[in-house]
Amino acid sequence: MKKLTTALVIGSVLSTSALAAKWHMPTPYGDGNLPTQIAYGFAEEIKDKTSGDLDITVHSAGSLVKHTEIPRAVKTGQVQMGEVFLGILGNEHPVFKHDNIPFLATSFEDAKKLWEAAKPQVEQQLDKSGMKLLYAVAWPAQSLYTKMPVNTLSDLAGAKMRAYSPSTSRLADLMGTTPTTIQVPDIPQAFSTGIIQAMITSPSTGVDSQAWDYVSYYTDVKAWIPKNVVVVNKRAFRRLDKNTQNAILEAAKHAEALGWEKVAERAASDKAKLIDNGMKVSDPSPELLNQLQAIGATMIEEWKAEAPKEVGEILTRYQN
Structure with a gap:
């Protein structure tokens, strides 16, 4: 039944034009994780900014598309956008490995600096694959x-x-x-x-x-300190009107800022939960x-x- 439901949802995505109001955004992690919570807020902000003209459904915990298949689903337009752990793209190009190198950046300050250094190369490689970078959310240190x-x-x-x-x-x-x-x-x-x-x-x-x-x-x-990235199918994004594109980009900017603000807090609270248990x-x-x-x-x-x-x-x- 789950496979049938997934097939029906993806089928509806494939039959919908890029100008349609309903978009789908698979994410690999559960609702308790910070990146997923930020994704829900990101989708809600876009809905508000566009007065409901663009409604993005977040499918968490790999419920629509398995994690390893999300990049391909976005590239091919099966879904319009998605979230992935950046390091899983490492076989496509070494620039995607920058935040999986041990002891290159171990503080949030250094991790943010490394991200700013790597972002131009990451954007370039994603563009070659038909995807546009929207935002990134860091995880606590591994x-x-x-x-x-x-x-x-x-x-x-x-x-x-x-x-x-x-x-x-x-x-x-x-x-x-x-x-x-x-x-x-x-x-x-x-x-x-x-x-x-x-x-x-x-x-x-x-x-x-x-x-x-x-x-x-x-x-x-x-x-x-690795990151998740949220990407959008480049062709789908280009087909949107300018106001909707700007709404997405503004929401993405807010999402990334919120991620860097909240990740240290989440790291401390989750570490405390390990001890409490x-x-x-x-x-x-x-x-x-x-x-x-x-x-x-x-x-x-x-x-x-x-x-x-x-x-x-x-x-x-x-x-x-």
Whole structure:
């Protein structure tokens, strides 16, 4: 029944012209997550600004389109806009990996600076794919969830680690673990059935998936601060009248500003929820931190080698 409903919705999207009042926006994460909450506000602001002429339905938690399929759905016009975790586009071009590189930017201030440095390249690559960037929402810093205490990487030797992007797969390799691709909705079952024994993700994802039910330890390594991006099909956007385009762009500007404002607050509250539910939260040992930072340095060099011109421009803007 769910597959039939999804097919009917997408079918209705395909049969609707870009000038129609009803648009669809799939998102990969549940309603409890900050990016999804901002997406609802974004859609509501556009509806208000256009007096209902453009009504965007947000389909959360992968209910309309699976996460990995959202970029293609937007490119091909199956849906007019969508939200994706930026790092999953890493195989399309290295510029999409900038916020998945460990220890390149670990504070919100640095992450925002890195985003401003990378945005021109990201916009250029999305444009080539028939998509237009609207806004980005950062996640809290990514840290380590495990069933056992981890003081050095040797404690993780041979473990299966969740991967969700090309960069996280490479990180798992360098950590001496086995990368295993698991999307957010499948995390609890993957841990419970032994498919994975560790993951690096945000406190928000930990709360959303009730990590305390399947792991006991959260080591606050703050490895990187990734983002979701909201994109629109370029052709659909161009077919809108100028006032509607401006309404979307203005709402997008507000959404991004709100995301940067709220993410630190959400990081603190979600970390507190992990503690309240019995998880053992600790800072990394100096040895573990040194080992992870060394891996980060390796991944930065590898990233540069993938696209020296584009990556070099990002790093130059970021470091100046």
